[in-house]
Amino acid sequence: MSSALTPDQLEDRLRGIGAERYHDKHPFHHMLHEGALTKPQVQAWALNRYYYQSRIPMKDSALMARVDDPELRREWRRRVSDHDGREEDDGGIERWLRLTGALGLDRAYVMSTEGILPATKFAVEAYVHFVAERSLLEAIASSLTELFAPKIIAERVAGMLSNYSFIDAETLAYFNKRMDQAPRDSNFALAYVKEHAVRPDQQQAVIDALYFKCNVLWSQLDALHYAYVEPGLIPPGAFQPAAS
Amino acid sequence: MSSALTPDQLEDRLRGIGAERYHDKHPFHHMLHEGALTKPQVQAWALNRYYYQSRIPMKDSALMARVDDPELRREWRRRVSDHDGREEDDGGIERWLRLTGALGLDRAYVMSTEGILPATKFAVEAYVHFVAERSLLEAIASSLTELFAPKIIAERVAGMLSNYSFIDAETLAYFNKRMDQAPRDSNFALAYVKEHAVRPDQQQAVIDALYFKCNVLWSQLDALHYAYVEPGLIPPGAFQPAAS
Incomplete structure (x- = not known):
């Protein structure tokens, strides 16, 4: 990339990465939504995904730890609250544990993260x-996969509700909340990178951060x-459906 | 673990983990040695394994950066020299590049690590x-997979030489060196943990470090x-044999 993109060109480039690399293109995702998985396979997905959920507020705290602007920290703190809960709302991690519980997984076992891959x-x-280690711009850019979340969540909820007898709307409460939270968060992050990534090297760093994050999600599937x-072939030590 | 193990009991426990969890038990390893892989599959293995090789001296430097004892740093520095080379010896990384070169992979492409998973x-x-982050004892313990390396290397060299027409002894020079280096290094690390892991919590940390490292190797396969x-299913962006 020799000359800088306009902010809107940068947005197009980022949306193009999502269209190509976001994990809604992964075969496991299709199987999950189409009802092609057995209950133990859905358990394995929810169990492993719990680890991701549980680390998101730690990731967001690591980001806040590097921000000297109270306004930006306040904006970002809402993400931590969304996951960890407030007085009137038990939060995303708790809602995820409602999902794993409804799938028949023991709460303490899930929280131990012992069985994850x-x-x-x-x-x-x-x-x-x-x-924690890259520039603040790259750290914020790596959250931009949320731009593509509403589509995958809508597919997931509709598909899982209609295809699995062991899933009901209450079980999927986590995703309903995310339908509002994800667009709000990603709109902020997108506006931030469009404003702050002005030089070609900064724009390339933002692009690479989004590729990186797509790889993080893809490799989990x-x-x-x-x-x-x-x-x-289940690696030694990981969740064995039969023994759960 | 309620009471401490004797040093020899600890060694037995560690060797037991290797017998159960070392990556010589992985199906991909068996296929590699038995000649069941195509040349592009062997290329993919060597290309990805290059990344591991290239990070080992960085890992060892991170360990040295935490050691205040010159004698221990000197001992550990030999590992870095083994990989990075000396005047009279080009080192392990260079020998690995000889392997990837003999397999027909472009040297600059391999070194870019662009195509790795x-x-x-x-x-x-x-x-x-x-x-870099755990205790020095755990950091040293995580190197103990080398206790099990001579067996896998002997199998690998014999199997690959007899099963692949595109492999010769010169191609596998990396492994011949490791037959001497690995036992020397692992004997030192084993003696170190047997001397320094005396309390049950220290011994458990050493055991967990070895499990962790086995997982690092296993998950790559x-x-x-x-x-x-x-x-x-090749993830987007990774090495595509046909296009190489």
Whole structure:
């Protein structure tokens, strides 16, 4: 990239990465929504995804720890509240545990994260480290996958409700909240990068951050697909559906 | 673990973890040695493994950066020299590039690490972060997979030489060196943890570090197997054999 993009060109480029690389293109995602998975496979997905959920507020706290502007910290703090809860709202992590509970997984087992795939752990940790170590601009840009979340959530809720007898609307309460939260958060982050990524090198860093984050999400589905679908080789120590 | 193990009991426990969890038990490893892989699949393995090789001296430097004892730093520095080379010896990384070159991969492409699987990157980065962030005892313990290396290397060299027409002894020079280096290094690390892990909590930390490291190695083979063997779904952006 030799000359700078306009803010709107940058937005187009970022949306193009999502169209190509977001994990709604992954075969495991399609199977999940189409009802092609067994209950133990859905359990494995929810169990592993819990680890991601549980680390998001740590990731957001790491970002806040680097911000010297109270207004930006306040904006970002809402994300932590959304996940960790407020007096009147139990928060996203609790709602995720409602999902894993409805799927028949023991709450303490889920929270221990003992049964998750090592690849889940490594991918999520890479995300937390990225946000703690890269520039603030890259850290904020790595949250931009939320631009593409409403579409995948709408597909997920509709597909899972109609295809799995063990899923009901209450079970999926997590996703209903995210339908409002994700656009609000991603609109802020998008406006931030459009304003602050002006030089070509800054714009490339933003683009690379979004590629990185798409890889974080994609590789989690790769690992689930490998372990629990095809060829179905569960790494030693990870969740064994039969024994749960 | 309520009471402390004797040093020899600790060694037995660590060797037991290797017998159960080291990546010589992985199906991809068996296929590699038995000649069951195509040349592009062997290329994918060597390309991804290059990233691991290239980060080992960074991992070892991170460890040295935390050591205040010159004798221990000197011992550990030999590992960095083994990989990075000396005047009279070009080093392990260079020997690995000889392997990827013999397999027909472009040297600059390999060194760019552009084509590696995101899961390779995340697993290897998790290892580097582990060594930089955990206790020195855990950092040293995480190197103990080398206790099990001579067996896998002997199998690998014999199997690959007899099963692949595109592999010769010169191509595998990396492994011949490791047959001497790995036992020397792992004997030192084993003696260190046997001397310094005396309390039950220290011994548990050493055990967990070895489990962690086995997961780092295992998950790299999971990702290769998934992308290039079964189901053979290459993540977007990663090495495509046909286009190489």
